[in-house]
Amino acid sequence: MNYEEALNKLESVIEQLESKELSLDDSLKLFKEGIDLYRFCNKKLNEAEKKVMMIIEEDGIIKDIPFMDLED
Numbered sequence: 001m002n003y004e005e006a007l008n009k010l011e012s013v014i015e016q017l018e019s020k021e022l023s024l025d026d027s028l029k030l031f032k033e034g035i036d037l038y039r040f041c042n043k044k045l046n047e048a049e050k051k052v053m054m055i056i057e058e059d060g061i062i063k064d065i066p067f068m069d070l071e072d
Contacts, residue, residue, distance in 0.1 A: 003044040010037040 001009075013034040017027060 001040070003041060003048075006037050006040050006044070010034060010041060013037065 013030050016022065017030055017034070022030065
């Protein structure tokens with residue numbers, strides 16, 4: 001499963017939970033599935049964030065600076 005598939009599935013789970021037509025047991029199963037999907041998506045986003053690099057020219061030297069370092 002890729003990020004987009006997991007996100008679509010997570011959105012579906014949320015819609016089902018918001019429908020309020022589920023039993024408590026079904027709601028708990030969907031909630032757990034949603035948590036697992038959230039963790040998967042979050043992991044994929046964190047991995048992508050680590051790969052995002054900005055190239056900055058400083059003193060004639062090109063340096064790779066992690067994306068997170070640019071927020072400071």
